[in-house]
Amino acid sequence: MLEIRDLHVKFQGRTREAVSGVNLTIRDGEIVGLVGESGSGKSVTAMSIAGLLPRRSCDYSGEVLLGEVDLLHASRAMLRTIQGREIGVVFQEPMTCMDPLMTVGRQVEEALRIHTDLGREERRRRALRAMEEVELPEAETLYGKYPHELSGGMCQRAMIAAAIVTQPRLLLLDEPTTALDVTIQAQILELLKKLNRESGASMLFISHNLAVVRKLCSRVAVMQRGVLVEEGETDAVFHHPTHPYTQRLIAAIPTRRRKEDAP
Amino acid sequence: MKKRRKNTMLRVGLILTGLLAALILLGCFWTPYDPEAMDAAAKFLPPCLAHPMGTDSFGRDIFSRVLKGAGTTFGIALSTVAMGGALGILIGAVTGYFGGVVDDILMRLGDVITAFPSILLALVVISLMGPGKKSNVVLALGLVFIPSFARVTRTAYASLRDVNYVQSARLMGASHSRILWLHILPNTRQVLLPALTIGFNNAALAEASMSYLCIGVTPPDASLGYMLSEAQGVFQRAPWYALSTGLTLVSIIFGVGLIGQGLQREKGGEV
Numbered sequence A: 001m002l003e004i005r006d007l008h009v010k011f012q013g014r015t016r017e018a019v020s021g022v023n024l025t026i027r028d029g030e031i032v033g034l035v036g037e038s039g040s041g042k043s044v045t046a047m048s049i050a051g052l053l054p055r056r057s058c059d060y061s062g063e064v065l066l067g068e069v070d071l072l073h074a075s076r077a078m079l080r081t082i083q084g085r086e087i088g089v090v091f092q093e094p095m096t097c098m099d100p101l102m103t104v105g106r107q108v109e110e111a112l113r114i115h116t117d118l119g120r121e122e123r124r125r126r127a128l129r130a131m132e133e134v135e136l137p138e139a140e141t142l143y144g145k146y147p148h149e150l151s152g153g154m155c156q157r158a159m160i161a162a163a164i165v166t167q168p169r170l171l172l173l174d175e176p177t178t179a180l181d182v183t184i185q186a187q188i189l190e191l192l193k194k195l196n197r198e199s200g201a202s203m204l205f206i207s208h209n210l211a212v213v214r215k216l217c218s219r220v221a222v223m224q225r226g227v228l229v230e231e232g233e234t235d236a237v238f239h240h241p242t243h244p245y246t247q248r249l250i251a252a253i254p255t256r257r258r259k260e261d262a263p
Numbered sequence B: 001m002k003k004r005r006k007n008t009m010l011r012v013g014l015i016l017t018g019l020l021a022a023l024i025l026l027g028c029f030w031t032p033y034d035p036e037a038m039d040a041a042a043k044f045l046p047p048c049l050a051h052p053m054g055t056d057s058f059g060r061d062i063f064s065r066v067l068k069g070a071g072t073t074f075g076i077a078l079s080t081v082a083m084g085g086a087l088g089i090l091i092g093a094v095t096g097y098f099g100g101v102v103d104d105i106l107m108r109l110g111d112v113i114t115a116f117p118s119i120l121l122a123l124v125v126i127s128l129m130g131p132g133k134k135s136n137v138v139l140a141l142g143l144v145f146i147p148s149f150a151r152v153t154r155t156a157y158a159s160l161r162d163v164n165y166v167q168s169a170r171l172m173g174a175s176h177s178r179i180l181w182l183h184i185l186p187n188t189r190q191v192l193l194p195a196l197t198i199g200f201n202n203a204a205l206a207e208a209s210m211s212y213l214c215i216g217v218t219p220p221d222a223s224l225g226y227m228l229s230e231a232q233g234v235f236q237r238a239p240w241y242a243l244s245t246g247l248t249l250v251s252i253i254f255g256v257g258l259i260g261q262g263l264q265r266e267k268g269g270e271v
Helices: A042-050 A076-082 A104-115 A120-133 A139-143 A152-164 A182-199 A210-216 A234-239 A244-251 B008-029 B062-098 B100-115 B118-129 B134-160 B164-171 B176-212 B224-233 B239-265
Strands: A002-011 A019-026 A031-035 A058-066 A087-090 A170-174 A202-207 A219-224 A227-233
Touching: A002 A042, A019 A031, A019 A042, A019 A227, A031 A042, A031 A182, A031 A210, A042 A058, A042 A087, A042 A170, A042 A202, A087 A152, A087 B164, A104 A120, A104 A139, A104 A152, A120 A139, A120 A152, A152 A182, A182 A202, A182 A210, A202 A210, A210 A234, A219 A234, A219 A244, A227 A234, A227 A244, B008 B062, B008 B239, B062 B100, B062 B134, B062 B176, B062 B224, B062 B239, B100 B134, B118 B134, B118 B176, B134 B176, B164 B176, B176 B224, B176 B239, B224 B239
Parallel strands: A031 A202, A031 A219, A087 A170, A170 A202
Antiparallel strands: A002 A019, A002 A058, A219 A227
16 A cells, blocks of 8 residues: 655755665555654655655655555645545644634645535535544534634544545554643544544554554554664564664563562 | 733724724715815815815815825825735745745845835836826835835745644645645734735825825825925915824824734734
């Protein structure tokens, strides 16, 4: 479904490549976690999938294939037909991702306005259905509200609704739970799992939070300094990490210490 | 949003400007006397019931002339802001959003234009196109006002182009024009609306100065600036002429200025 082949990205004026030689495949209906520390290249990888790479100011090579289309080299016009329709994106800070002067409903509908000729009523119906799918309470009332009237968790649900309203094949989730508190985080994770089960959309989940990745993803890829150092089934990677960096990462997960572990 | 704090400035400004606009609108259809009608028997009458602002050296009713003249000044200022604002916002939006070489060229061109005093530049344009016509005054001032609007808009767009919600609109596949006008423009209102009101005031003053210098609107059209220059000559015999004309101009500027200040204090917006 999505295949990244030998992706290299180097920003002009830098000596080191931000991403050097990443290969990654996401199969249909799969949730893949991409983890790594800040500056490891995970966000740049995501940007090249989303078509957000500043092409003028970086050198890039390789392929990012979504079906037949190479997203890395596709034209702007081509990308626009894919963005929002085949790929939905959810960012880290839901509050700042919503246009403060547009009602929640209009923003959830936005992708429909761009990609379809649906009438006002039909758009509204689909937006409300998406809002119900992400379990926003009283979708009808929220439809006409402004972002500042919503809590962070509700904003994030609304952003997810906006991303899934066109039923895209791939959801790109860039640290979608990082800005939320822990209980809301857990709810959003449950929601993402449910959406994945019901719609079969693939997801690429980018995070530095290993515990979250472990809960959600079936496969996990670890990046360090622009290189994919380890990739595999979540359980396998967590139980038998082969790369020293992964081992250190996993060792650093805070755990509840049990009695028998205590010295 | 539900509970609005009182914005006295905005309110007073709106009331004052509203009143003046209503009077001016009235003046377009009806004035107590024909503003051009001369009456040799009624020269230099001080303000009285029949002539609330008195009469001038030809016995014309000053109140009627002020209504007409304020209409001219108001209309020219409004058209100037409409023209300069529309083009300035267009240029500013495109340069601020895309940046690059076009941005550099257009902004340096703007620097050149702003380097001249606006009246002087308008004078050049007027002498090229021919004096006396209202439309030429609007064109001249409109051209001169483009760079200032372009600059304000450019800054606002440059600061908003990579904001998260613009980024996410882009990721939904929104086209450039959709992002420019639907996503960014409404969010620049806190900067643009005050800029437009300040521009209106500058335009009104510029028109008045030009007419005062006899390079703007010329007789028989009444204009506050031209009337002020007339009043100057008879200031000792008929001080009410200069006073009533000047005060009208001042209250237009003051009212719109208050609106601008009030808008700046309105909450909400990102810039």
